[in-house]
Amino acid sequence: MSLPKTAYILLWYPLPSETFIFREVENAKAAGMPFSVYALYGEAAKHLSSDMRRVSPSVTRLGLRAVPRILTDMAWWAVRRPVETARILAGIPWRRWSCLEVAGENVWAMCAGFSLARMFLEAGIERIHAGWANGPATAAWVASRLSGIPFSFSARAGDIYPQDGALAEKMRAARAILTNNKANIPYLASILPEAAGKISQIYNSLTLGGKSVSPVHMEPPYRLLAVGRFCRTKGFEVLIDACAVLSRRGFPFQLTLVGAGLPLPTAVIRRRVRIHGLRARVFLPGFVSHDRMGELYAASDIFVMPSVVHPSGDRDGIPNVIMEALAHQLPVVATDVCGIPEVVEDGVTGRLVGQRDPGALADAIMALAADRDRAVAMAEAGRKRVAAMFDPETNTRSVLDFFARTTGNGRD
Structure with missing residues (x-):
């Protein structure tokens, strides 16, 4: 297949919390996809795996050090594309962004787009792709408008829920849109029905190697595990409340809650643990590198993911x-949030409960603990489903096919 020389835009790369993007990019490169990665921010150097450290020097980064270049490039484009430059500057900063943080990200992405457009022309880039629908897609959109190089973007989760102030316009301008779960397809189509035909869906690829079967001893105290960033969509406060329910019921357990966040979210979790008197039962080891996660899965009996929909969407x-x-x-x-039911089918590949319901979480945990054979049978079915849906080789071929069939002829 004919694969376009493609610039892949992200806020940060590589990022320890985005191993799925790291694998998407690196697997595609290994399969022959001519990706060059551009990061709008500087380097996220903490907690990188050895593979991430190896590729980090190859990334073109902007960040604050790029401000002089960005200003120069904005002036350069103002001379060569004065009308389009004026439209960009008069339009994007004044959209109805959901909050100041989102506004700042997108204004920075807009400015970075001026430099990226010039870089892409100099590098002979044939296609621009943004790894997220928010700031990276804004940068890709601006770079495309200035350079004429077609762009596409991925739409995943918090980058489209809620939609930002320019998502519909980016969807209209994009050559193609890629999403990683089926639940996003009708949502995106509802934002801009005319773009429904541009949307393709490819699941992420599994990121951990050496996926040995966990022994699942399922003996008291039952070992619960939860993993994720301490942010508003993970529902870890609800999980702590569920642990309080388990404790009141006399259920013997220990929870290892792996992850980290800004000081405030971490403090909120710790305070909830303290209020419920769970400090002897709940362990917060902080961030654990991706290459050590296999040990935690192997040492656990039940994995809990209590995702919630934030009031913002x-x-x-x-x-x-x-x-x-x-x-x-x-x-x-x-919990039955967004695309999770595509993987966790209640009673088949795991237990699925409604969001924000500590009692239901506690009930499901206790039911799994009470019937190890049934729990292991569901986990085995889940393992087979995951192996089929998130197979790296299959999904990498699909990524390459996406770029090959949506390239078209030349620039827009």
Whole structure:
């Protein structure tokens, strides 16, 4: 197949919390996709795996050090494309963004787009792709408008829930749109029905190697595991409340809650643990590197993913930790948010409960613990489903096919 020389735009790359994007990019490159990665921000150097450290020097980064170049390039484009430059500057900053943080990200992305457009012309880039529908897609859109190079973008989770102030316009201008779960397709189509034909769906690829089967001893105290960033869509406060329910019922357990966030979210979790008197039962080890996660899956009995929809509309797509847990044949309890039911089918591949319901979470955990054979059978079915849906070789071929069939002829 004919594959276009493609610039892949992200905010950060590589990022420890985005192993699924890292694998998408690196697997595609290994299969022959001519990706060059551009990061709008500087380097996220903490907690990188050895593979991430290896590729980090190859990334073209902007960040604050690029401000002089960006200003120069904005002036350069103002001379060569004065009308389009004026339209961009008069339009994008004044959209109705959902909050100041989102506005700042997109204004920075707009400015970076001026430099990226010039870089892409100099590098002979034939296609621009943004790894997220928010800031990266704004940068791709601006670079495309200036350079004439067609662009596409991926739409995943918090980048489209809620939609930002220019998502419909980016969808209209894009050559193609890629999403990683089926639940996003009707949502995106409802935003701009005329773009429905541009939307393709490809699941993420599994990211952990050496996926051995977890022993699932299922003996008291039952070992619960939860993993994720401490942010508003993960529902970890609800999980702590569920642990309080388990404790009141006399259920013997220990929870390892792996992850980190800004100081405030972390403090909120710790305070909830303290209020419920759970400090002897709930362990918060902080961030654990991706290459050590296999040990935690192997040492656990039940994996819990209590995702919630934030009042703003923000939500998870399909948390990759669910696939990783099932790949290790670890029984899973999760909530019925967004694309999660595509993987966790209640009573078939795990237990699925409604969001924000500590009692239902506690009930599902206790039911799995009470019937190990049934729990392991569901986990085995989940492992088979995950192996089929998130197979790296199959999904990497699909990524390459996406770029090949949506390239078209030349620039727009």
